[in-house]
Amino acid sequence: MRLVPKQIETLWTLFTAPVVWAAHFLVCYIGAAIYCAKPELVGLGFSAVRAGIAAATVIALSLIALSAWLAWRQWGFGTDDPPHDDPTRRDRTLFQGFATLLLSGLSFIAVIFTAMPALFVTECIR
Amino acid sequence: MGRYFSLSATSLLLASGTAGAQSSTQSVLEPAGAEAQQTAVLFWVMLSGGAVIWLGVVGLLLHAALVNRRRLAEKSASSIILWGGVVFPSVTLCALLVYALWLMPGLRPFAQASAAALRIEVTGRQFWWEVVYHPAQGPPVASANEIRLPVGEWVELTLKSADVIHSFWIPPLGGKMDMIPGRTNRLSIMATKPGIYRGPCAEYCGTSHALMAFSAVAMAPEAFRSWLAAQAIPAKSAGASGGALFLRHGCGSCHFVAGTDARGLIGPDLSHVGSRATVAAGILPNTEDAVTRFIARPDLIKPGSSMPAFDMLPPDDIRAIAAWLRGLQ
Ligand SMILES: [Cu+2]
Numbered sequence A: 001m002r003l004v005p006k007q008i009e010t011l012w013t014l015f016t017a018p019v020v021w022a023a024h025f026l027v028c029y030i031g032a033a034i035y036c037a038k039p040e041l042v043g044l045g046f047s048a049v050r051a052g053i054a055a056a057t058v059i060a061l062s063l064i065a066l067s068a069w070l071a072w073r074q075w076g077f078g079t080d081d082p083p084h085d086d087p088t089r090r091d092r093t094l095f096q097g098f099a100t101l102l103l104s105g106l107s108f109i110a111v112i113f114t115a116m117p118a119l120f121v122t123e124c125i126r
Numbered sequence B: 001m002g003r004y005f006s007l008s009a010t011s012l013l014l015a016s017g018t019a020g021a022q023s024s025t026q027s028v029l030e031p032a033g034a035e036a037q038q039t040a041v042l043f044w045v046m047l048s049g050g051a052v053i054w055l056g057v058v059g060l061l062l063h064a065a066l067v068n069r070r071r072l073a074e075k076s077a078s079s080i081i082l083w084g085g086v087v088f089p090s091v092t093l094c095a096l097l098v099y100a101l102w103l104m105p106g107l108r109p110f111a112q113a114s115a116a117a118l119r120i121e122v123t124g125r126q127f128w129w130e131v132v133y134h135p136a137q138g139p140p141v142a143s144a145n146e147i148r149l150p151v152g153e154w155v156e157l158t159l160k161s162a163d164v165i166h167s168f169w170i171p172p173l174g175g176k177m178d179m180i181p182g183r184t185n186r187l188s189i190m191a192t193k194p195g196i197y198r199g200p201c202a203e204y205c206g207t208s209h210a211l212m213a214f215s216a217v218a219m220a221p222e223a224f225r226s227w228l229a230a231q232a233i234p235a236k237s238a239g240a241s242g243g244a245l246f247l248r249h250g251c252g253s254c255h256f257v258a259g260t261d262a263r264g265l266i267g268p269d270l271s272h273v274g275s276r277a278t279v280a281a282g283i284l285p286n287t288e289d290a291v292t293r294f295i296a297r298p299d300l301i302k303p304g305s306s307m308p309a310f311d312m313l314p315p316d317d318i319r320a321i322a323a324w325l326r327g328l329q
Helices: A012-038 A046-074 A091-115 B002-017 B034-067 B074-107 B221-231 B239-246 B288-296 B317-325
Strands: B118-125 B130-135 B139-143 B146-150 B156-163 B167-170 B178-181 B187-189 B195-200 B213-219
Touching: A012 A046, A012 A091, A046 A091, A091 B074, B034 B074, B034 B213, B118 B146, B118 B167, B118 B178, B130 B146, B130 B221, B156 B167, B156 B178, B167 B221, B178 B187, B213 B221, B239 B317, B288 B317
Parallel strands: B118 B156, B146 B213
Antiparallel strands: B118 B130, B130 B139, B156 B187, B167 B178, B195 B213
């Protein structure tokens, strides 16, 4: 079994990082909202919510980093500079790899921004 | 940003429009409360940061257009994009976000933290504000269209609506909070400077939405406490004939006046209406003339209001009632 996925050519890989960002966003916001509406449901303190957000953030960032690495590989590890605008299969692949890499960077920062309130907010705000 | 300036312009207009009433401020740029203070600093930080960045970008643009029109090598162009277009904005935004988030716990105190000594329940109604004070000790005190609060103490506001969505906002004291039917929202504010501040309804709520305001009076804590104690006692007004006319003409079916048979709960509590700075939810000065005009034709002064016109009453009766109401200090 291989640890690193084989290189595949599909448009879907482009969306991996933004999808992870969206999922992380929903987990953080819905999780905190449910906890603050029904704290007794979970039975733990607010620190559990913050720990949950921390865990979700570590997982999300790792997935995005993996997606970025795969994109970097698809981009030929940066051996070729953009623009990749020739009507060839090679340029199409490089272009998609580069675009995916940029989206991964955006998603990485966005996930950090999403998680940041948990650093400062230590209770449910009524 | 335009909003802030048009707001101060509006408050100027309103202040001059109600010149007889009082000059009260409604500007977020003249903070007099803990939350508004921090928000104003945040605003100035953002504004100056934005100005510096704007100057930098325009300066670069001019530099590239007028001074140095040489094409950059691809390598240095890429590094400008990387540092100026990716790293700098990310770091700056991150810093601003950290700053704003760091303010949050102080702005909206947490649930278990300090139960406020004073809770004020405010209910939005088309087009006025029902106000009930719940002090830590003593009975609740009802009022309307005016909120008094002690300087230097956190006050908890419980915000509700009886009809449609309104929004509660005292710009110099703190941020706004919606009043939503079927929901109770909470807001904590602390006034830091004594004064009279104007609070507008900040969510369109019907025909007279723009005529729905109140005054927030921040006063020294001891003065506030003796004021509140006095409010709990029925006022004595001279001109008892006005009081009798008030009851005879049915005003008591909608209005409550402590110590009388007027026990209506549809309109504002008038027990101490004479002591308020304004009448009709912050739009008229509290003078006998203005109260007389309002009683006769509230529909002209506040279109859509549920207070009926009483211009069929003899003018002398209306004036006597107005004089009596003014005396309810
Ligand atoms: Cu309103």
